[in-house]
Amino acid sequence: MTDAAPSPLRQSVQVRIAAVRKTYDGMAVLKGINLEIAPGEIFVIMGPSGSGKSVLLRHIIGLEPPDDGEIFINGESIHTPGVMDKYRMALVFQSGALLNSLNVLENVGLYLTEHRLKKPGEIARIAVEKLDMLGLKNVKDKYPSELSGGMRKRVSIARALVIEPQLILYDEPTSELDPLSAVVIGEEILTLTKRVDVTSIVVTHDRDLAFGIADRIAMMYEGNIIAVGTVDEIRKSTNPIIHRFLHADFNPQNQTEES
Amino acid sequence: MFQNIGELLVLLWQTIRALPLAFRHRQKISDQLFEIGNASLLMACVLSIFIGGVIALQTGPVLAERGLASAIGGLVGLSICKELAPVMMAVLIAGRIGSAMAAEIGSMRVYQEIDALRTMNINPVHYLVLPRLIAITISLPILVLFAILVGWFGGGLVAVLNEKIGISFQSFFINLRLVVELGDVLNGLFKSAVFAVVIGTVCCHQGLITIGGPRGIGRSVTKAVVNSIVLILILDYFLTRFLLYFEE
Numbered sequence: 001m002t003d004a005a006p007s008p009l010r011q012s013v014q015v016r017i018a019a020v021r022k023t024y025d026g027m028a029v030l031k032g033i034n035l036e037i038a039p040g041e042i043f044v045i046m047g048p049s050g051s052g053k054s055v056l057l058r059h060i061i062g063l064e065p066p067d068d069g070e071i072f073i074n075g076e077s078i079h080t081p082g083v084m085d086k087y088r089m090a091l092v093f094q095s096g097a098l099l100n101s102l103n104v105l106e107n108v109g110l111y112l113t114e115h116r117l118k119k120p121g122e123i124a125r126i127a128v129e130k131l132d133m134l135g136l137k138n139v140k141d142k143y144p145s146e147l148s149g150g151m152r153k154r155v156s157i158a159r160a161l162v163i164e165p166q167l168i169l170y171d172e173p174t175s176e177l178d179p180l181s182a183v184v185i186g187e188e189i190l191t192l193t194k195r196v197d198v199t200s201i202v203v204t205h206d207r208d209l210a211f212g213i214a215d216r217i218a219m220m221y222e223g224n225i226i227a228v229g230t231v232d233e234i235r236k237s238t239n240p241i242i243h244r245f246l247h248a249d250f251n252p253q254n255q256t257e258e259s
Numbered sequence: 260m261f262q263n264i265g266e267l268l269v270l271l272w273q274t275i276r277a278l279p280l281a282f283r284h285r286q287k288i289s290d291q292l293f294e295i296g297n298a299s300l301l302m303a304c305v306l307s308i309f310i311g312g313v314i315a316l317q318t319g320p321v322l323a324e325r326g327l328a329s330a331i332g333g334l335v336g337l338s339i340c341k342e343l344a345p346v347m348m349a350v351l352i353a354g355r356i357g358s359a360m361a362a363e364i365g366s367m368r369v370y371q372e373i374d375a376l377r378t379m380n381i382n383p384v385h386y387l388v389l390p391r392l393i394a395i396t397i398s399l400p401i402l403v404l405f406a407i408l409v410g411w412f413g414g415g416l417v418a419v420l421n422e423k424i425g426i427s428f429q430s431f432f433i434n435l436r437l438v439v440e441l442g443d444v445l446n447g448l449f450k451s452a453v454f455a456v457v458i459g460t461v462c463c464h465q466g467l468i469t470i471g472g473p474r475g476i477g478r479s480v481t482k483a484v485v486n487s488i489v490l491i492l493i494l495d496y497f498l499t500r501f502l503l504y505f506e507e
Binding site: 058061063084085089090091093095097098099100101110111114115116159163 | 283363366367370371372374375376377378379380381386
């Protein structure tokens, strides 16, 4: 989130969330969240729907202010004037949030165009390069409404990459996707994190994705972080809520027996 | 209500402060100008010809009975340029363009496109509101100018064709020229520019505060149009009073 030209020397950032609280209409959505995410880490926040994961993500990128608590990037509070401009951050929205009035190429190049960081020809070249990286070169002239859900998400990732982010946030990157597309997105998150020095925070309730890409996982439940650990630690957790979440499977036979 | 008025004024102030960036957004402004002109010009002309016609039709026979048929040009000319053209065009634009602005920005808000802009450090007021507000403030007075000319023509046509009035085109316009001054036309154009700012600000603000899904967008559009029209009619009175001081 900066007006400055993206630097070729990217540096992933450390994120610290300290006692963040948020209440909407008297309902506590975040109940004092504390987390520390290391530079270059793929950190997955997992939990059931409505546990406050996406709200936390919106707080990290500064779209919403917390009622209480602080969020630090490399030790600097994001609410200090100028700090959000200092670091390059991007959010890949659950819906993609592409601008429907612009085509794919314009969407991907929007940041550079609006901040006049490059000449139009150069912007188009960079946008095509990012789209190519995600296997989307052929859709550059299409409009978001002409794309599938998976394509929209990948375009959204390409748009985030143009910023050359130091911190990239993914909100439910595999929701509404078929299993194959979900695998592709997961692989892309892994590849990108390897290829560029970026800290990634992924919010998801997709267990396969979380276990496939995470360096560490935080389990969130009803506005609280109930566990943080590596994939193995979370898998082996004896916490009944985590156990129930990880082993919830639809079994028609159980339904018949219960009835 | 007071919170809404406060938010409207803040949005207007933010947009005014962003005016130096207008040149940077010239492409968006020209797109909006095309959109507004293209969508409204024909309708503005049709509406105006009938407004001019109906004034002539209502007042012409009464004036003719009293031997004042020649005064009809001035009456139609003044009422169109000072009152009817600015107000009717503003109402038309609020319905035609204001609703589209509220719907477009509202859907961008609901589908997180505005959040996406903010994460890219793109100010939604600069990107969305500024070009629309400038375009509507340029285009509404131009449309009103068209409406005035076409309305006069409509009035003249009815004055000529209606048997009970029965004056010539020439005498209609001679009287119009005697009565209507440049200041009267400028009066109407000034009003229309103020109405344009009101429509642009109200409709963009309503779009920006949209919540909920498609139903929320629908609600915003309705509120945007209704609030714009109410404000136009209230402001019209106060603007008229204000402008009368200059005439006195």
